[in-house]
Amino acid sequence: MDTNILFIFILSIFIGFEVVSKVPSMLHTPLMSGTNAxxxxxxxxxxxxxxxxxxxxxxxxxxxxxIFGSANVFGGFMVTDRMLQMFKKKKK
Amino acid sequence: xxxxxxxxxxxxxxxxxxxxxxxxSPKTARLGNLVAAAGMLVALLTLHQPAxxxxxxxxxTLNYTLIAIGTLIGLVIGxxxxxxxxxxxxxxxxxxxxxxxxGAAALVASLEFFKRAHGLEGLTPFFAVTMLFATLIGSLSFxxxxxxxxxxxxxxxxxxxxxxxxxxxxxxxxxxxxxxxxLTINSSASQATTAFGVMFLLALFFGIAxxxxxxxxxxxxxxxxxxxxxxxxxxxxxxTINNLSMIVAGTLVxxxxxxxxxxxxxxxxxxxxxxLFGAFGSSGGGGKAGASDLGGKTVKPIxxxxxxxxxxxxxxxxxxxxxxxxxxxxxxxxRELSDELGKRGVEVRFAIHPVAGRMPGHMNVLxxxxxxxxxxxxEMEAINPTMDRVxxxxxxxxxxxxxxxxxxxxxxxIYGMPIIEADRAKTVIVxxxxxAAGFAGIENLLFYKDNTRMLFGDAKASLQxxxxxxxxx
Numbered sequence: 001m002d003t004n005i006l007f008i009f010i011l012s013i014f015i016g017f018e019v020v021s022k023v024p025s026m027l028h029t030p031l032m033s034g035t036n037a038x039x040x041x042x043x044x045x046x047x048x049x050x051x052x053x054x055x056x057x058x059x060x061x062x063x064x065x066x067i068f069g070s071a072n073v074f075g076g077f078m079v080t081d082r083m084l085q086m087f088k089k090k091k092k
Numbered sequence: 093x094x095x096x097x098x099x100x101x102x103x104x105x106x107x108x109x110x111x112x113x114x115x116x117s118p119k120t121a122r123l124g125n126l127v128a129a130a131g132m133l134v135a136l137l138t139l140h141q142p143a144x145x146x147x148x149x150x151x152x153t154l155n156y157t158l159i160a161i162g163t164l165i166g167l168v169i170g171x172x173x174x175x176x177x178x179x180x181x182x183x184x185x186x187x188x189x190x191x192x193x194x195g196a197a198a199l200v201a202s203l204e205f206f207k208r209a210h211g212l213e214g215l216t217p218f219f220a221v222t223m224l225f226a227t228l229i230g231s232l233s234f235x236x237x238x239x240x241x242x243x244x245x246x247x248x249x250x251x252x253x254x255x256x257x258x259x260x261x262x263x264x265x266x267x268x269x270x271x272x273x274x275l276t277i278n279s280s281a282s283q284a285t286t287a288f289g290v291m292f293l294l295a296l297f298f299g300i301a302x303x304x305x306x307x308x309x310x311x312x313x314x315x316x317x318x319x320x321x322x323x324x325x326x327x328x329x330x331x332t333i334n335n336l337s338m339i340v341a342g343t344l345v346x347x348x349x350x351x352x353x354x355x356x357x358x359x360x361x362x363x364x365x366x367x368l369f370g371a372f373g374s375s376g377g378g379g380k381a382g383a384s385d386l387g388g389k390t391v392k393p394i395x396x397x398x399x400x401x402x403x404x405x406x407x408x409x410x411x412x413x414x415x416x417x418x419x420x421x422x423x424x425x426x427r428e429l430s431d432e433l434g435k436r437g438v439e440v441r442f443a444i445h446p447v448a449g450r451m452p453g454h455m456n457v458l459x460x461x462x463x464x465x466x467x468x469x470x471e472m473e474a475i476n477p478t479m480d481r482v483x484x485x486x487x488x489x490x491x492x493x494x495x496x497x498x499x500x501x502x503x504x505x506i507y508g509m510p511i512i513e514a515d516r517a518k519t520v521i522v523x524x525x526x527x528a529a530g531f532a533g534i535e536n537l538l539f540y541k542d543n544t545r546m547l548f549g550d551a552k553a554s555l556q557x558x559x560x561x562x563x564x565x
Contacts (some may be wrong), residue, residue: 005339009327009516013559015109016347020355020487023116026469029453032117032316033186034125035348037107039193039323041132041341043166044139045200048333051147058157058203063162070166070174071522072193077129079176079185081475084122086179086461 033080040073100138105340107131119467135337152465177542179461181420183454187241187315194233195326201226204332209279219332220276225326227288228268228295232322235299240315243308246315252304258369268294287341306368309415309492312447312454313356320349354467359446359510391527393544396554399521400561403429404436405462406483410475412443412512413455414523416489416551425555426488427462432562442468443475443485443512445493476513485517487538490525495536506534520544523551 023031044071049064094544108131112123139147170189177185203559205223208215215223240374242248254260271291274506278284305315323345330338357364403409419422430440442464456469479485487494494514496506514520515538522539524546 003293012343013347018345019112020348020351026456035345039326039345042196045329049203065196066162067166068192068196070163071170074167075170075174076189080125
């Protein structure tokens, strides 16, 4: 394995800790929801696997993975936006 | 990897990091979410295969039709889920989206495992381990999230425990790890498929077994933990299919989710192991720990008209919302009450406990929905030092987060947990449906204090009466 990838992996761990350490607790739910949407990038994994699928079983499981990943990423960002929309409204 | 793709990946990573960073402030949070979504869109449009060619320029096959249909189905399910869910059920929705993400991660890893195991190059131990890790973590996140969802929906909220549970779960985990060890060495053996199938099912079962003994009140911690698990599974998938964006995104979620989980446990003053391995559930007797101290004390009920009078003539009122407010969908009535009091010159603040409700920030989301301005929302640390000057503290459906047992009763399972010190206000009015104990199953000493009055009934109806009374007087 390329050691550069390991380097990126380790740095990402620290960045993840760093960006969250200053979030006020009132934003914890949207933050959890937002990061939940970001791991929806697994949709790409589903797409790449399904693109190469050669057997009916692999196609079926890949198809399910794409549906799951797609629900995760689109639903995740939309539900977070809906949550944050509520935060934005100010008292008249 | 071409330098164009490298630049795009760097751009995507930067968008994700800036997105999470902007989510940290109320003013920029919505923009932050959009920035992260933009990063995702860029990554999707430029999706490339490990060798570097773009996925979208490969020529159309059956598989691409399936990709398009699957993505569309997921999009529709996601949109319906995201836009139809009530604000009060938001935590459940996050649990579900997290669960399907974990499921996808497990499926991707499994498919890749078999493709590689039977491929020409075979499977190196490193890749076998990452794939098995992603399968294990992803599938337990899937089933665990499903149980968390059901618990938040009110199904088997109580911890489900039996003697020797931790040992039983430990043994299952050992079997799973044993199978993983076997598969790492014998990835192409003829029994590998069976071993893999058993491992997958056991991992699903382990997710259920892990979450079942945890009470509904601890679901925020569980969802946050499973969220970071899914992130790690996605990162592991990124290693196996050599996709840098997935490694970066998954790792960011894994580490930030882990920190968030720890912050939440810290707010409850419990180590994460204590939450996960059931202090509340398995200690059994702990549930009634506070009961003996109550002596002959009884609670003092109050009628709505008297409560309205107390509130109307107070100078400082602090409202402590809890899960009961969410259940009763009473956030709009709470806002109306606060406005009505504001008109009468009463200073109203909201005290938000970090773990009130079913997710951190759950109360903030609900109150924001009802248009309560942020400057009225105060964190526990800001409210407590001023509590002695507060005339009336109105507790709406909160229980464990205002229980003075956390300060006074060393034998209580919540001893040492930081609480909103409602009992130090001159008068405390607790709105509650009945005398049932909170989620933690602990008797609340607050209800028996001399300065506490209980206003029984549905929170929404009681608030409506209070508003009517205030308007009339």
